[in-house]
Amino acid sequence: MIDTHSHLDDKQFDGDREEAILRAFAGGVEKIINVGADLDGSIRSVGLAGENGNIFAAVGLHPHEFNVGNRQPAAEIQEQVGKLRDLARNRKVVAIGEIGLDYFSHSGGGITEAQKKNQQTGFIAQLELARELDLPVIIHCRASKDDHTDAYEDVYGIINAARYTLHNMRAAFHCYGGSLEFTKKILSEGNIFFSFTGNITYAKTGSESIEVLKAIPLERMMLETDCPYLAPVPHRGERNEPAYVAYVKEKIAEIKGISVQEVDRITTGNAESFFKFKQDA
Numbered sequence: 671m672i673d674t675h676s677h678l679d680d681k682q683f684d685g686d687r688e689e690a691i692l693r694a695f696a697g698g699v700e701k702i703i704n705v706g707a708d709l710d711g712s713i714r715s716v717g718l719a720g721e722n723g724n725i726f727a728a729v730g731l732h733p734h735e736f737n738v739g740n741r742q743p744a745a746e747i748q749e750q751v752g753k754l755r756d757l758a759r760n761r762k763v764v765a766i767g768e769i770g771l772d773y774f775s776h777s778g779g780g781i782t783e784a785q786k787k788n789q790q791t792g793f794i795a796q797l798e799l800a801r802e803l804d805l806p807v808i809i810h811c812r813a814s815k816d817d818h819t820d821a822y823e824d825v826y827g828i829i830n831a832a833r834y835t836l837h838n839m840r841a842a843f844h845c846y847g848g849s850l851e852f853t854k855k856i857l858s859e860g861n862i863f864f865s866f867t868g869n870i871t872y873a874k875t876g877s878e879s880i881e882v883l884k885a886i887p888l889e890r891m892m893l894e895t896d897c898p899y900l901a902p903v904p905h906r907g908e909r910n911e912p913a914y915v916a917y918v919k920e921k922i923a924e925i926k927g928i929s930v931q932e933v934d935r936i937t938t939g940n941a942e943s944f945f946k947f948k949q950d951a
């Protein structure tokens with residue numbers, strides 16, 4: 671198993687980070703990708719990867735980073751993204767992420783059109799960085815409350831346009847929550863992957879999320895925890911950790927009606943070819 675998306679640098683791990691890492695490796699996790707969501711988190715991700723041979727890093731600026739104030743000048747956004755460039759050259763960095771669009775507003779006030787524009791500018795600038803460094807991207811995407819699919823359509827529009835300029839681009843939607851209709855539309859894009867967290871263990875039989883999981887072939891899936899968030903059943907509500915990626919694997923095996931070994935083998939192979947990990951010399 672590979673946990674392709676964790677935030678072990680989160681302060682919730684300050685008391686037992688080493689132990690959580692050891693529990694994961696003892697429980698059959700082979701590799702962990704620690705994902706940055708802002709500049710400091712990206713620096714910490716590269717640091718963690720430097721300390722542990724089987725931990726790798728992704729560096730990126732989450733769409734929330736571009737919500738500060740309206741009409742953020744494009745030059746300022748470019749400058750923010752530029753700060754990732756040196757970090758991203760580290761040999762343990764396997765992706766640019768998490769980057770994308772998030773139109774969901776926790777305050778209920780909604781995301782303004784200007785904020786959407788800023789998010790898009792930041793996303794495109796980071797896609798360009800991925801192209802420059804020949805790295806895949808980990809996409810964070812969340813639609814607004816009243817539209818099931820708006821952010822997904824915009825992400826797809828952007829990466830589809832970027833396809834003409836991005837060299838051999840690989841993109842993974844993390845914590846995938848797109849609609850069945852959207853999923854069917856983008857499945858024909860062979861270099862788009864989908865990764866799933868513990869929240870699939872909350873899904874009810876017959877729900878759209880189960881239908882989405884059935885529609886996506888195992889060959890396009892990867893496993894993740896997004897820890898410390900989204901702990902799977904039977905740990906729902908607790909702090910999540912990389913060892914719990916096993917529950918995500920079990921749920922996929924149950925939905926697909928295949929063995930956990932098969933899910934392990936195929937999703938691990940997918941992650942290996944998607945991220946192209948370089949082992950330390």
Ligand SMILES: [Zn+2]
Binds near residue numbers: 844
């Ligand atoms: Zn995310």
Ligand SMILES: [Zn+2]
Binds near residue numbers: 705
């Ligand atoms: Zn995340």
